Amino acid sequence: MEDTKLKTDVLVIGSSAAGLVSALTGKRVYPERKFTVVTRFPKTLIPCGIPYIFGSVGSSDKDILPSEKMFETNNVDMLVDEAESIQLKEKTVRFQSGKVIGYEKLVIGTGSLPIQPQWLKGAGLENVFNVPKNKVYLDEMHEKLKGANKIVTIGAGFIGVEISDELRKAGKDVTLVEKLPRILGLAFDGDISERAEELLKNRGVKILTGASVAEISGNGKVDGVVLENGERIEADAVILSMGYKPNSELAAGAGLPVSDRGFIKVDDYMRTTDPDVFAVGDCAEKRDFITRKPSPVMLASTACAEARIAGMNLFKLSAIKTFIGTISIFSTAIGTTGFGVAGITETQAEAENFDFVTGTFEGIDRHPGALEDTHKQFVKLVVGRESGVILGGEVYGGLSAGELTNTLGIIVQNRMTLNSLLTAQFGTHPLLTASPAGYPLVKAAESAAGKIMFK
Amino acid sequence: MEDTKLKTDVLVIGSSAAGLVSALTGKRVYPERKFTVVTRFPKTLIPCGIPYIFGSVGSSDKDILPSEKMFETNNVDMLVDEAESIQLKEKTVRFQSGKVIGYEKLVIGTGSLPIQPQWLKGAGLENVFNVPKNKVYLDEMHEKLKGANKIVTIGAGFIGVEISDELRKAGKDVTLVEKLPRILGLAFDGDISERAEELLKNRGVKILTGASVAEISGNGKVDGVVLENGERIEADAVILSMGYKPNSELAAGAGLPVSDRGFIKVDDYMRTTDPDVFAVGDCAEKRDFITRKPSPVMLASTACAEARIAGMNLFKLSAIKTFIGTISIFSTAIGTTGFGVAGITETQAEAENFDFVTGTFEGIDRHPGALEDTHKQFVKLVVGRESGVILGGEVYGGLSAGELTNTLGIIVQNRMTLNSLLTAQFGTHPLLTASPAGYPLVKAAESAAGKIMFK
Numbered sequence: 001m002e003d004t005k006l007k008t009d010v011l012v013i014g015s016s017a018a019g020l021v022s023a024l025t026g027k028r029v030y031p032e033r034k035f036t037v038v039t040r041f042p043k044t045l046i047p048c049g050i051p052y053i054f055g056s057v058g059s060s061d062k063d064i065l066p067s068e069k070m071f072e073t074n075n076v077d078m079l080v081d082e083a084e085s086i087q088l089k090e091k092t093v094r095f096q097s098g099k100v101i102g103y104e105k106l107v108i109g110t111g112s113l114p115i116q117p118q119w120l121k122g123a124g125l126e127n128v129f130n131v132p133k134n135k136v137y138l139d140e141m142h143e144k145l146k147g148a149n150k151i152v153t154i155g156a157g158f159i160g161v162e163i164s165d166e167l168r169k170a171g172k173d174v175t176l177v178e179k180l181p182r183i184l185g186l187a188f189d190g191d192i193s194e195r196a197e198e199l200l201k202n203r204g205v206k207i208l209t210g211a212s213v214a215e216i217s218g219n220g221k222v223d224g225v226v227l228e229n230g231e232r233i234e235a236d237a238v239i240l241s242m243g244y245k246p247n248s249e250l251a252a253g254a255g256l257p258v259s260d261r262g263f264i265k266v267d268d269y270m271r272t273t274d275p276d277v278f279a280v281g282d283c284a285e286k287r288d289f290i291t292r293k294p295s296p297v298m299l300a301s302t303a304c305a306e307a308r309i310a311g312m313n314l315f316k317l318s319a320i321k322t323f324i325g326t327i328s329i330f331s332t333a334i335g336t337t338g339f340g341v342a343g344i345t346e347t348q349a350e351a352e353n354f355d356f357v358t359g360t361f362e363g364i365d366r367h368p369g370a371l372e373d374t375h376k377q378f379v380k381l382v383v384g385r386e387s388g389v390i391l392g393g394e395v396y397g398g399l400s401a402g403e404l405t406n407t408l409g410i411i412v413q414n415r416m417t418l419n420s421l422l423t424a425q426f427g428t429h430p431l432l433t434a435s436p437a438g439y440p441l442v443k444a445a446e447s448a449a450g451k452i453m454f455k
Numbered sequence: 456m457e458d459t460k461l462k463t464d465v466l467v468i469g470s471s472a473a474g475l476v477s478a479l480t481g482k483r484v485y486p487e488r489k490f491t492v493v494t495r496f497p498k499t500l501i502p503c504g505i506p507y508i509f510g511s512v513g514s515s516d517k518d519i520l521p522s523e524k525m526f527e528t529n530n531v532d533m534l535v536d537e538a539e540s541i542q543l544k545e546k547t548v549r550f551q552s553g554k555v556i557g558y559e560k561l562v563i564g565t566g567s568l569p570i571q572p573q574w575l576k577g578a579g580l581e582n583v584f585n586v587p588k589n590k591v592y593l594d595e596m597h598e599k600l601k602g603a604n605k606i607v608t609i610g611a612g613f614i615g616v617e618i619s620d621e622l623r624k625a626g627k628d629v630t631l632v633e634k635l636p637r638i639l640g641l642a643f644d645g646d647i648s649e650r651a652e653e654l655l656k657n658r659g660v661k662i663l664t665g666a667s668v669a670e671i672s673g674n675g676k677v678d679g680v681v682l683e684n685g686e687r688i689e690a691d692a693v694i695l696s697m698g699y700k701p702n703s704e705l706a707a708g709a710g711l712p713v714s715d716r717g718f719i720k721v722d723d724y725m726r727t728t729d730p731d732v733f734a735v736g737d738c739a740e741k742r743d744f745i746t747r748k749p750s751p752v753m754l755a756s757t758a759c760a761e762a763r764i765a766g767m768n769l770f771k772l773s774a775i776k777t778f779i780g781t782i783s784i785f786s787t788a789i790g791t792t793g794f795g796v797a798g799i800t801e802t803q804a805e806a807e808n809f810d811f812v813t814g815t816f817e818g819i820d821r822h823p824g825a826l827e828d829t830h831k832q833f834v835k836l837v838v839g840r841e842s843g844v845i846l847g848g849e850v851y852g853g854l855s856a857g858e859l860t861n862t863l864g865i866i867v868q869n870r871m872t873l874n875s876l877l878t879a880q881f882g883t884h885p886l887l888t889a890s891p892a893g894y895p896l897v898k899a900a901e902s903a904a905g906k907i908m909f910k
Contacts, residue, residue, distance in 0.1 A: 027900065049823050049885045056886075062825030065892065256739045300891040305880045308897070312877065320874045327884030338887050370517030385646050402887025403858035409882060410862055419775045422767065425760045427784030427864060430504045432857025434757040434795050437476050437520065437726050442763070446483065447846075 025311025055147025338401025343392025359448025473736025480766025770898025793856025798847025812904025
C-alpha cells in the first residue's frame with residue numbers, strides 16, 4: 001500500500017474517555033488548531049457501562065459514547081485506523097492503512113487491555129472470555145452468554161463483581177471466584193467489602209473467596225473450572241476479570257520511557273519525555289495523591305481529568321493546570337446499595353506506615369427513619385494523626401453514595417483537616433440526605449477527633 | 456412559687472438542632488463538665504421533617520429527634536421548663552417553674568418563630584395555621600387538616616412548597632399563593648425555580664405567583680382567601696408560611712445586643728458580647744460567607760455547624776474552630792426530583808454587584824441514558840471573573856442532587872477556583888452518577904471558563 005501523507009496540528013490516538021476528552025478540551029482551548037483523532041473503534045463504549053450491557057442496559061448499542069457526533073459538532077476530525085508506529089523525530093505516526101500523519105502535538109490515549117493469564121491452563125478454550133473495551137468482541141460474547149447457564153467469573157474486582165451481579169440479574173447461575181480473602185479486597189477495607197459480599201450473595205451470586213484457580217477444563221469448549229483445592233465448578237462459560245495492563249507498546253516502540261508495570265512515563269502536565277507527546281488515561285503512569293507512589297489505578301474518571309490537563313497544556317503550559325496525583329475515587333452499586341472510596345483505605349494506610357486514626361459513623365441516608373426507602377449509611381475516615389488531614393474514606397449507603405464519595409474526594413483533594421470538617425457546613429434534607437445532626441462526614445470526623453490529642 | 460437554686464457548668468436553653476448539638480459537642484470535648492439542657496419541648500421535632508408529617512412520614516411521632524435518649528447516653532441532664540430571664544451579672548437563668556440555675560457558660564438556642572402577619576385581616580380565624588416547631592400545635596393542626604379539603608398555602612418558600620406538595624399527596628385540593636413572580640424565588644434563580652414550579656403543578660398543586668393576599672375571609676372559621684386583584688379562593692384551611700423570625704426576646708431582655716432583624720449578635724466563636732454566653736442557630740446573627748453581609752438564612756444544618764463551634768470553644772478558644780460565615784446550602788425534593796443551591800445565586804450575584812460569569816451544563820444523573828430511572832441533571836456555577844473563585848451554584852437532578860449540592864458546598868467553602876475544578880477528579884459510576892466525560896460540575900466549569908480571559 002502506498003503511503004498517504006497527511007498533516008494535523010494535534011493528533012490523538014484513541015477515542016475512549018481519555019482520547020475523546022483530550023481532543024474536545026484541546027479544541028475548546030485552542031479552537032484555531034486542527035485536531036485529528038484516530039481510533040480503532042468508531043463506536044466507542046462508555047467503559048464503566050460495559051458490565052451493564054449484560055443486564056440493566058441490555059445491549060452494547062445502548063452503551064455508546066456519542067463520540068462521533070461530539071467530534072463532528074466540535075469540528076474535530078475522526079479517522080478509523082490503527083497506529084503502527086510513532087516517529088518522534090519526524091513527528092509522524094504511521095497507520096495500518098498506510099497513512100502517515102504528521103503532528104505538531106501528539107496525544108497517546110491507547111488505554112489498557114485485559115490481562116490474559118498465559119500461565120492458566122484452559123484460558124484459551126471456547127467460551128472463555130475476558131472483558132475488553134471492544135464492541136465487536138463484547139457483542140459476540142453477549143450472544144454466546146445467552147446460550148450459557150452456568151457462568152464462572154474469575155477475579156472479584158469491580159468488573160468481576162458488576163458483571164457477575166448483572167449476569168445473575170439476567171437469570172444465570174453465577175459463581176464468582178476470588179483468590180483474596182474478600183471480594184473488592186483491593187479497593188475497600190473489610191468492613192465495607194464484607195457488606196458487598198453479603199449483598200451479592202443475597203442476590204444469588206455464589207462467591208468463593210480465598211480460592212485460587214488451578215485450571216480451566218474442557219475439550220475445545222470450556223466445561224468447568226478446577227480450583228487448587230481440587231474442587232471443580234461446572235461452567236458453560238468463564239469470564240476472566242483479572243485486571244488490565246496498560247496498552248503502551250506503541251509508545252515503547254517509539255522509544256518513549258515506560259515504567260516496570262508498562263505505564264508510559266509522564267510529568268504533571270501529562271507530557272512524556274518528548275515535550276510534544278502527551279499520554280493520558282490507562283496507558284499513562286499515575287502517582288498516588290497520598291502515597292506519592294506509582295498507582296496501578298485505572299479509572300475513566302481519572303483518565304478524563306488527565307485528558308483535560310493534557311488538552312489545556314498542549315501549546316502552552318499553565319503551572320496551575322497540573323495533575324496533582326491520582327486520588328482513587330471509586331464507586332459501585334449492587335442493587336440499590338452504593339459503595340465508594342476516595343483516597344486511601346485503612347488497609348493501605350497501614351501498609352504504607354502512615355501515622356493515622358480512623359473515625360466511623362453509621363446512620364441512615366434520609367431522615368427521619370420513618371420515611372420509605374431509607375438506607376443504612378456508613379462512613380469511615382482515615383485521618384493523619386499529626387496533621388489532622390483527611391487521607392481518605394469509604395462510604396456505604398443508598399444510591400446517593402456515589403455523590404457522597406465525590407464530596408469526600410473533594411475533601412481529600414483540598415487536604416481538608418478534621419477541624420475544617422468539624423466546622424464545615426453541609427446541606428441536609430429529609431428526602432435527600434442524612435439529618436443535620438447526623439451528617440455522616442461530620443460524625444465520622446467527631447469519632448476520629450476523639451482519638452487524637454486535640455478534640 | 457419558691458425559687459430553687461441549682462448550678463451547672465454549661466446551661467443550654469433549647470433542645471432543637473442547635474441546642475442538642477452544642478450540648479453533645481460540648482460534652483464530647485469537655486467530658487468532665489456538667490451539662491444541663493432546658494427545653495420547652497421534651498419531644499423535639501426534626502425541623503426539616505415537619506412538612507413531611509402531613510404526607511410521607513404520616514405522624515409527628517415519627518419525626519422526633521431522639522434527643523432525650525442522646526442526652527441520657529451522653530450524660531447530659533435535661534429539664535423541661537421555660538426560661539424567663541437571664542441575669543448576666545449573676546450568671547443565672549430564671550425559669551417559669553421558679554427554678555434558678557447558675558451557669559459558668561450559657562448557650563442560647565431559642566430558635567425562631569413563624570412570622571405572624573398582624574397586618575393581614577383574618578389571620579386569626581379558626582383553621583388558619585402557621586408552622587411552628589411545636590409538636591402539640593402541629594398534632595392539632597394535622598388532625599384539623601384531615602377534615603379540610605380545600606387548603607390554601609400562603610408563601611412559597613421551602614416550607615410552603617414542601618407542605619403543599621405533601622398535602623396534595625395526601626389527597627387535598629391545594630392552592631399555593633406567592634407574591635413573588637416565582638415559587639422558591641429567594642432561594643433559586645428562575646431557570647431552576649421554574650422547573651420546580653412546573654413539577655409541582657404537574658403533581659396537582661395549583662400555583663398562583665405574583666399574587667398578593669388582601670385578606671383571609673371567614674366568620675369565626677376561615678372560608679376563603681381574597682387576593683388583591685379581587686380573586687377569591689375557597690378554603691377550608693389556610694397555612695401561613697411567610698417565614699420565621701429569630702426568637703431572641705430572652706437575650707434582648709438580658710441586655711444582649713440584637714440586630715435590626717432581631718438576631719442575637721455573635722462573634723466567629725458564636726459568643727455574644729458576654730464572653731460566657733453563646734448563641735447558636737436561628738436566633739443567632741449570621742453573616743454570609745460570600746457577600747459578608749448579615750444573612751437571614753435559617754437552616755438546621757447551619758445551626759448544627761454553629762452549635763459544634765460553640766460547643767468546642769466553650770471553655771477555651773481555638774482560632775481554627777471559628778465559623779467562616781453562612782453558606783446557604785439548601786436542598787429540597789419534589790417527588791424524585793432534587794433541587795439544591797450552595798453559595799450565592801446569579802440573582803444575588805447581580806444584586807450585590809459581583810463581577811462574575813456563569814457556566815451551565817445539562818446532562819443526566821446516571822449513564823448511559825438507556826438505564827432505567829435516569830433523571831435530567833442541570834448544574835449552574837457562579838464564578839468570580841477576576842479570581843475564578845466559585846461563588847455558588849445550583850443543582851437540579853434526581854435524588855442524588857442533595858449530595859451533589861454538598862460537593863458544591865465544599866467547593867465553595869474551600870474557595871476553589873475554575874482551574875481547580877477543571878483539573879479535579881470525581882468518581883463516576885453508571886448507576887450512581889453522570890458519566891466521567893459528562894460530570895456536571897466539571898462541564899459547567901468548562902462552560903464558565905469559556906467566558907473569561909483564561910481558558
